Amino acid sequence: MPHIVRAALAASLAASLAACATTPEAGDKPAAAARKPLPRGLEAGADAFASTYRPLPGRPTAIVGANVLTGTGAQIENGMVLMRDGRIEAVGPAATPPAGYDVVDARGRWVTPGVIDAHSHLGAGASPQVPAHSDINEATEPNTAQVWVEHSVWPQDPGFNLARSGGVTTLHILPGSANLFGGRGVTLRNVPARTTQAMKFPAAPHTLKMACGENPKRLYGGRNRQPSTRMGNMAGYRSGWIAAAEYSRKWDEYRTKSENGEKADPPKRDLALDTLAGVLRGEILVQNHCYRADEMALMIDVAKEFGYKITAFHHTTEGYKIADLLAQNDICAATWANWWGGKLEQLDAIEANAPLIHAAGGCAIIHSDDPDLIQRLNQETAEALAAGRDAGLQISEAEAIKWITANPAKALGILKETGTLEPGKRADVVLWDKNPFSVYARAQRVWIDGGVAYDRDQPALQPKSDFEIGLGGLR
Numbered sequence: 001m002p003h004i005v006r007a008a009l010a011a012s013l014a015a016s017l018a019a020c021a022t023t024p025e026a027g028d029k030p031a032a033a034a035r036k037p038l039p040r041g042l043e044a045g046a047d048a049f050a051s052t053y054r055p056l057p058g059r060p061t062a063i064v065g066a067n068v069l070t071g072t073g074a075q076i077e078n079g080m081v082l083m084r085d086g087r088i089e090a091v092g093p094a095a096t097p098p099a100g101y102d103v104v105d106a107r108g109r110w111v112t113p114g115v116i117d118a119h120s121h122l123g124a125g126a127s128p129q130v131p132a133h134s135d136i137n138e139a140t141e142p143n144t145a146q147v148w149v150e151h152s153v154w155p156q157d158p159g160f161n162l163a164r165s166g167g168v169t170t171l172h173i174l175p176g177s178a179n180l181f182g183g184r185g186v187t188l189r190n191v192p193a194r195t196t197q198a199m200k201f202p203a204a205p206h207t208l209k210m211a212c213g214e215n216p217k218r219l220y221g222g223r224n225r226q227p228s229t230r231m232g233n234m235a236g237y238r239s240g241w242i243a244a245a246e247y248s249r250k251w252d253e254y255r256t257k258s259e260n261g262e263k264a265d266p267p268k269r270d271l272a273l274d275t276l277a278g279v280l281r282g283e284i285l286v287q288n289h290c291y292r293a294d295e296m297a298l299m300i301d302v303a304k305e306f307g308y309k310i311t312a313f314h315h316t317t318e319g320y321k322i323a324d325l326l327a328q329n330d331i332c333a334a335t336w337a338n339w340w341g342g343k344l345e346q347l348d349a350i351e352a353n354a355p356l357i358h359a360a361g362g363c364a365i366i367h368s369d370d371p372d373l374i375q376r377l378n379q380e381t382a383e384a385l386a387a388g389r390d391a392g393l394q395i396s397e398a399e400a401i402k403w404i405t406a407n408p409a410k411a412l413g414i415l416k417e418t419g420t421l422e423p424g425k426r427a428d429v430v431l432w433d434k435n436p437f438s439v440y441a442r443a444q445r446v447w448i449d450g451g452v453a454y455d456r457d458q459p460a461l462q463p464k465s466d467f468e469i470g471l472g473g474l475r
Helices: 003-021 158-165 214-221 230-259 271-280 293-306 319-328 353-359 373-390 397-404 406-411
Strands: 061-069 075-084 087-093 102-105 110-113 115-120 168-173 181-189 207-211 285-290 310-315 332-335 364-366 429-432 443-448 451-455
Touching (some): 061 397, 115 332, 115 373, 115 397, 158 443, 168 406, 207 271, 214 230, 230 271, 285 293, 293 310, 319 353, 332 353, 353 364, 353 373, 353 397
Parallel strands (some): 310 332, 332 364
Antiparallel strands (some): 061 075, 075 087
């Protein structure tokens, strides 16, 4: 037997004997540090598919002379933004940049935080749009909370690059709306990568997609299954949360016994209930597809019945009817400006929806839900802003930019990291050639964590996916 192997066995035996010598007497409780851990997926923040994201390389950079919309409600004319080590270092009036910084002369141009899309299906419903790429809906049961949309994301989807050319630095990928509980969403950094994990926003909370209204009842009612009505939808939500509460109780009981040194067998793992229990513990954020005002009010009641919080309603075309209720419950409303009439529950959509929610003190968001619109979220925001002003609402551009920056960051639980241009936050920045609320504006340069992710003037900084160019060039 080689010497190194004998030494390793001897060390192992010595450690085992030492452990036996210090075994507590019968009746002693084990130290808290020795308690049995919960399975992966039940511990707070646990992620079996953890982020491997690495920021793009960047240099200290000073953007000087721009009209800066900070995402905090402020506007700085002739401003300066300093980026260093992947973070925003300073934002203020233009001054002489520190020595050693790359200087971007931005006179006559505009700077905003990176655009954030709170509702996208890129990668899961990838281009080209063929059945082989249709991985958005696990439309097999009304409750598919066990699925994670990140396992459907194809990082080579050319849509990611097109979105980046529209200033999108972060996007939230969701399962579709076929089911009452559609599964977990994922927040991604919009960088070229070979794996989904390499795009995952580090430490971003998991989310749960839920859906109200026509979609679930139409799909399952068409199969002669429950739900086939809106009341069937409501019964399905409540049954799901009852099961999740019981599941949580069993795991809490098991953990308490384990911590007290009592013999206990763990409950059987259930992936769907893992997700719902995570919502009840406040670790997973609910993103709820819902169009009609009355249904949103009902979902708020269900959330109160079971003690969880709805972070955002998505689509929310009748949000203006209950804008005060959304504000009182601190629920964001992700919507469009002009998507109307695609189905009956969209019929009362109005262009001023987001401004009216904003004016009531709510958290308004403009989202895409579309691979084309994600490239033009600034224009959709401009449409909504114009409609609000036509309705007599005095909303500044400095406030409206929040609808595609700070507010989606809030809804995704990442506002401490991104969404505004404030010192210490990630250097996610867009340089626009014109006022971003102009129909002619284009993103000229995009930084993600201080690294140039897109430059309209340099083909070498206009990444292409493997699907477009073949293998090579991606991380």
